[in-house]
Amino acid sequence: MSSKKVRVRFAPSPTGGLHLGGVRTVLYNYLFAKQHKGDFILRTEDTDQGRYVPGAEKYIFDCLRWTGLEPDESAIHGGEYGPYRQSERKSMYKTYAAQLIKDGYAYYAFDTPEELEKMRADFKTESNPSPQYDHNIRGKMRNSLTLSAEEVQQLLDAGTRHVVRIKMPQHETVSFTDMIRGEVSFDTSVVDDKVLLKADGMPTYHLAVVVDDYLMKITHAFRGEEWLPSAPVHVLLWKYLFGLDNMPEWAHLPLILGTNGKLSKRDGAKYGFPVFAMNWLDPKTNELTEGFKEKGFLPEAFINMLALLGWNDGTAQELFTKQELVEKFSMDRVHSGGAKFDYEKAKWFNHEWIKRLPAAALAQQVKPFFEAKGINIADEKLLSAVIDLVKERCHLLTDLVEQGSFFFVMPEKFDVDAVKPKWNEAKQLFFAEVIRNFELGTTWNATELEHNFKEIAAANQIKPGEVLLPLRIMLVGGKFGPHVFDIAALLGKDETIRRIKYFLGLL
RNA sequence: GGCCCGUUGGUCAAGGGGUUAAGACGCAUCCCUUUCACGGAUGAAUCACGAGUUCGAUUCUCGUACGGGCUACCA
Known part of the structure; x- marks a missing residue:
């Protein structure tokens, strides 16, 4: 290193x-x-x-x-090694391809797509279902290895469509040290003559990655494991073009x-x-x-x-x-x-x-989710307070909306069925009294509210458990959410009373 | 088919010659909670197989099986 x-x-x-x-x-x-x-x-x-x-x-x-x-x-961040789009570097690759040909490491191939298809069909056998353009095949194709120099020159002069292929050596072992896998090696005889330069003059990945990594002075090259089989091509290209000493260290993820x-x-x-x-x-x-x-x-x-x-x-x-x-x-x-x-x-x-981020930071990110549901957040302080109240039960930012929207708008629907069957005159009276009490209340906080609520229940000989769930449904619409008096406290006096009254009208 | 890579609970994984083989997610049960969650506790569940090396292999070696990737003028 x-x-x-x-x-x-x-x-x-x-x-x-x-x-x-x-x-x-x-x-x-x-x-x-x-x-x-x-x-x-x-x-x-x-x-x-x-x-x-x-x-x-x-x-x-x-x-x-x-x-x-x-x-x-990058292409938009700029830098000294641009351009950062390979399409804009097209001319650079040609030079290296030419050098490879000159040195005998690559060759021109004039085979048309149809001819390639035919080759694959002709050589396909049960034991070799996908024949490759390799040392066994290249002698049977139309390329600068099989054609005379004159013929090649003529084809080139005539502007015949062609590609440049790497000439994979036979019986060589190419190995390199992968940062994750250790030493990996390949027998070059089983690697095909990959196309380096396409007929349109663009390089393939194989040529481009090597040339650009060199030109951009890349020291470590990370990529997915799916690239491992073509690594010998890249290693060889490094050896032929720039020297193995300059090759980046590879890591196949x-x-x-x-x-x-x-x-x-x-x-x-x-x-x-x-x-x-x-x-x-x-x-x-x-x-x-x-x-x-x-x-x-x-x-x-x-x-x-x-x-x-x-x-x-x-x-x-x-x-x-x-x-x-x-x-x-x-x-x-x-x-x-x-x-x-x-x-x-x-x-x-x-x-x-969600639990560890401060509410203010969450507020910024969750706002668009509320807006997507048609809820505009005017009061960011309220949003933060809501987030703090509900965030521990949320896995996704969208859960925050589900858990918190009723603080900003009336619930879309109320789970009346959860209350109705057990509803009676006593409860009706109880809530009427709760409303009166709340209306009179000067301090509006969770502890006070809970205390008053339970006192009224006791006075009416109602168990708190029987009226707590109804209250919750009145405020949030369903059986969910944080402690009900925390909700009431944050909702505010007017809104709390409004919802109780509204729900009573639904029964 | 060939080549390459991989293999610890259902999933992510620690560990790398001797361990009761961590932890997390998920699951189950219980506690807490007059909702739903959070939280806490407990539990079920793992070294793919076969040889070899060794006093001793989950750990090292080799095979096998299984999984995956690649096998284009795509990246």
Whole structure:
């Protein structure tokens, strides 16, 4: 390891919503960078023009802003190593591809998609269901290895569509040390001749990742485990182009799993939990996929939960602030096995964070949820008081709305059926007296209210238990909520009396 | 099929030659609470299998099984 400044990157392709696993990769990058006083770069991998989705890049930045994992350098943050979109770096890759060809490490291939399809069909056997363009096959295809130099030149001059492929050596062992898995090795004979430069002149991921990591002086490269099989291609490219000494250290992160395999959007839809960080509206299909943010998660809880999905600090601690994570995170405590996502546990993290965050901070985040329900919050102090009263029973920010909306508006409906069967004249009289007493009351606090209420009950020979639930339903509409006299206290004299009267009229 | 990675309760996981194999989520029961929760207590539940090394393997080695990933001019 050198003493070079730590530089890491997250390199998403702007094709859709930002997945849980993606955010975790961002998080590990970010934590590692900040811990080492390094830079966190966001590079947009938009080399596939067919899959480009307008708005997706902005959406990714929005997600990072929400989670608080802002890049130091990116297409919108700027930086010395730009441009940060691969589409804007197109010309750079060609040079390196040419160098590889010149050195005999790569070659031109003129095979059309149809010819490739035919090759796969022709060579497909039961023991080899997916034939690869490799050392066995390349001699039978139309490329600069099988064609004469003149023919190749003619095709090139004629502007024939072609790609550049890496020429994988035979019988070499490529190995590298993964920060999480230790030494990993591959036999190059079983790796295919991956396309490096596509017919449209754009690089594939394989070329781009190596060239850009080099040019952007990346020191540590983290990505999902699904990239492990193509790692030998990248290692070889490093060796051919820039030297293994300059290669970043790799860490292939374990996958986040759903019920069967990699966690997918489908898992979320099936079991009713989000998979994306924020709501994603696909501009092509107009399909909306719900995000953690809109579901009612706090960013603090979201990243805390994600950090622990595959990593722990070796103690029993589970709740970490971002700052604590920056201090304590370490790659060698990251698991190598995949982790199944548990939505219940995710909600628990959010619950804990709702409890520990001050009401004022929660108020800011929960306001939009109230507004979405048509409840405008004029009095923020009241909102904070409400939050303090109900937050311990809330797992999601939306629970805060359910638990707290009756402080701002009349309940939409009252559970009359819970009261009616046991209702009688005595209770009617009792509440009439309660109203008179409350109207006269000078001090309006929970203790006083409870005291008076119970005195009146005793005087009327009614057990408090028989009238407590009715009172609750009068105030909140149903059988839920904090202590009923705390509610009355916060609701205020006029509103409390108004609701009792209103409910009495319903019976 | 081939290659690669992985495997401690239902889930997240600590531990890494000798332990009663932590803890958390979830679940169950009880306590608290004249609602619902919170909180507290208790409980059920785990080292995939087979060899080897060893006085002794959950821990080390090798196999097997199982799971997952990759196998595009997608990332």
